[in-house]
Amino acid sequence: MKTRITELLGIEVPIIQGAMARIADGKLAAAVSEAGGLGIIACGGAPAEWVREQVSIARSITNKPLGANVMLMDPGAAQTAELLTELGIDVITTGAGSPANFLPMWKEAGIKVIPVVASTALAQRMERLGVDAVVAEGTESGGHIGELTTMALVPSVCSAVSIPVIGAGGIANGRGIVAAFALGAEAVQMGTRFLTVEECSIADAYKERVLAAKDSDTIVTGRGSGHPARCLKNKFARKVRSLEADMAAHGDELEQMYLGSLKRAIDGDVDNGSMMAGQIAALVQERKTAQEVIDELMDQARAFGALDLEQMAQANASRGE
Ligand SMILES: Cc1cc2nc3c(=O)[nH]c(=O)nc-3n(C[C@H](O)[C@H](O)[C@H](O)COP(=O)(O)O)c2cc1C
Numbered sequence: 001m002k003t004r005i006t007e008l009l010g011i012e013v014p015i016i017q018g019a020m021a022r023i024a025d026g027k028l029a030a031a032v033s034e035a036g037g038l039g040i041i042a043c044g045g046a047p048a049e050w051v052r053e054q055v056s057i058a059r060s061i062t063n064k065p066l067g068a069n070v071m072l073m074d075p076g077a078a079q080t081a082e083l084l085t086e087l088g089i090d091v092i093t094t095g096a097g098s099p100a101n102f103l104p105m106w107k108e109a110g111i112k113v114i115p116v117v118a119s120t121a122l123a124q125r126m127e128r129l130g131v132d133a134v135v136a137e138g139t140e141s142g143g144h145i146g147e148l149t150t151m152a153l154v155p156s157v158c159s160a161v162s163i164p165v166i167g168a169g170g171i172a173n174g175r176g177i178v179a180a181f182a183l184g185a186e187a188v189q190m191g192t193r194f195l196t197v198e199e200c201s202i203a204d205a206y207k208e209r210v211l212a213a214k215d216s217d218t219i220v221t222g223r224g225s226g227h228p229a230r231c232l233k234n235k236f237a238r239k240v241r242s243l244e245a246d247m248a249a250h251g252d253e254l255e256q257m258y259l260g261s262l263k264r265a266i267d268g269d270v271d272n273g274s275m276m277a278g279q280i281a282a283l284v285q286e287r288k289t290a291q292e293v294i295d296e297l298m299d300q301a302r303a304f305g306a307l308d309l310e311q312m313a314q315a316n317a318s319r320g321e
Contacts, residue, residue, distance in 0.1 A: 001013055001014065004164040005164050005166060005186045006187070008112060008132055009090070009091055010065050011033075011036060011037060012036035012037075013036045013037055014187035015187065015189075015294055016032075016037060016166060016189040017032040017039050017040055017189075018189045018191035018194075019041070019093060019095070020143065020191050020194075021143070021262060022042065022045065022046070022266055023195070024040055024042040024069075025042075025201060026041055026055060026059075027199050028197070028200050029067070030058035030059075030062045030066070031197070031199035032290045032294070033062045033066050034062040034291070035291040035295070038065060038067050039062075039290075040068060040069050041058065041067070042069050043068050043084070044069060044074060045071065045074060047076070048080070051080060052083065055087045065090040066089060067090060067091035067092065067093060068084050068093075069092070069093045070093075070094050070095075070099070071095050072094055072095065072098070073096040081105070082105070084111075085105055085111065089111060090112065091113075091114060092111050092114070093115065093116055094114075094116065095115075095144070098115075098126070099115055099131070103130065112133075114132060114133045114135055114166070115135070116135040116137050116189075117134050117136055117157065118137055118138075118145070118146025118148060120156045123136065123157040124160055127162070131163065132163065133164040133165065133186075134157065134166070135165075135168050135189050136150075136167060136185070137150075138150025138151070138152075138167075138168065138170060140170030140230075140278055142191050142218075142277040142281075143191060144222075145169075145220065150170050150171070151183070155183045158184025164186040165186060166189050167180030167183060167184075167185030168188065168189035170280045171189075171280065172190060172193040172283040172284055173297065174296075174300020174302070174305075175304055176283075177297060177305075178301055178304045192210065192278040192281050192284060193293060194290065194293070195281075195284070196210050196286075196288075197287070197290045197293055203266060203267055203268030204268070206265050206268060207287065209234075209270055210232070210275070211285055211286070213277065213281035215279060217281065218230050218232055218278065218281065219231065219232075219237045221240040222244075223244065224244035229274070231277060235271040235272065236261060236271065236273060236274055240258075261273055261274035262274050262276060
């Protein structure tokens with residue numbers, strides 16, 4: 001299947017596995033790339049040795065295009081930016097800021113640069129900088145989030161920029177992909193859908209919570225400190241929310257609670273960890289391999305996307321039959 005994004009990135013299907021801090025490692029990213037999508041290694045907060053090791057693991061599994069994510073607010077962002085250039089990564093997505101400082105180096109190395117944006121104004125700024133595409137990520141997403149929904153953000157960004165737009169946030173099946181394309185996207189990025197795949201190394205207990213989640217089972221923590229993040233409701237998230245009601249009194253305690261909270265979830269502490277996941281966890285009900293997920297998504301999207309509007313309505317009316 002061809003879109004501007006599949007052509008730009010040299011991938012077979014317009015599906016990107018979004019960066020997931022401390023979760024999206026070389027093994028997961030390689031499995032997604034090998035399956036025809038684009039896998040992304042999450043470098044946020046990771047030491048250089050880890051990044052080097054994960055790129056090497058991924059390269060030992062696949063020769064297909066491979067991406068990495070740089071969190072620009074990280075103190076180590078400049079070092080990671082240089083290391084990824086040296087390692088010859090094919091695509092870099094960026095979060096939390098502007099990649100302006102690194103863009104000349106990355107472009108000179110032939111790296112495709114794709115910032116994640118949560119507003120139309122930022123997408124326009126990125127286009128003026130000369131990036132290759134943007135990921136427009138709605139607030140339904142797991143992890144750190146903006147305010148706008150995917151439904152409002154993606155068409156707004158698409159009508160404001162000419163570079164290709166990748167829709168993200170709340171997409172986990174073929175219908176979601178078709179919907180994102182209807183809003184103007186030329187590819188999709190998913191995080192939550194890939195949390196439960198076999199190649200994802202989070203603890204089984206975390207996966208089980210994602211598989212069991214209903215649509216109302218996520219909550220946003222961190223609004224009080226200005227860094228909102230969506231995670232599954234649990235003891236940790238509820239306590240954070242209650243303490244956030246009075247930041248002046250509980251700011252220090254909250255800071256302590258956040259330390260290592262994602263790592264605790266990854267290791268299986270489903271009470272005291274931050275189990276980041278998006279609203280669409282409700283649709284994630286089966287464990288599969290990355291290849292099986294991508295094949296299923298494309299089969300569903302092709303079947304649904306081949307219909308005209310009337311047929312779509314009929315298919316909608318007959319769902320569950
Ligand atoms: C556990 C988790 C961690 C995430 N960490 C990052 C990250 O480090 N950098 C980033 O740009 N996006 C991060 N994201 C966002 C994803 O890359 C992706 O855009 C998002 O999950 C899409 O929405 P969805 O969860 O509804 O599929 C994270 C998402 C999750 C679920």
